[in-house]
Amino acid sequence: MELVRTAPPRTESEDADHRGELHGSALGRKVWRVNCGDVVNRERCLTVLVERNRVVLVGPPGETAVLTAGQLGQLRTALREAAEQAER
Numbered sequence: 001m002e003l004v005r006t007a008p009p010r011t012e013s014e015d016a017d018h019r020g021e022l023h024g025s026a027l028g029r030k031v032w033r034v035n036c037g038d039v040v041n042r043e044r045c046l047t048v049l050v051e052r053n054r055v056v057l058v059g060p061p062g063e064t065a066v067l068t069a070g071q072l073g074q075l076r077t078a079l080r081e082a083a084e085q086a087e088r
Helices: 012-018 069-087
Strands: 002-005 030-037 043-051 054-058
Touching: 030 069, 043 069, 054 069
Parallel strands: none
Antiparallel strands: 002 030, 030 043, 043 054
């Protein structure tokens, strides 16, 4: 799991090249990215972010996220941290 800052949208090839890096932006919003797979074992990512006082979970577009036990622990941590941030 990586804690990242939101950045301008990138192309799919740029995203594959920079997955998991820390980025900064003027928005300054915290975003957690948890690596996962899909049902045919392709690398995908779940994103957790806070929008005002709500936690937003973004899955792979049109895909099913498949998580290992370790990835599930990372998702649990990201959701807990995001919930704490949303309560502030």
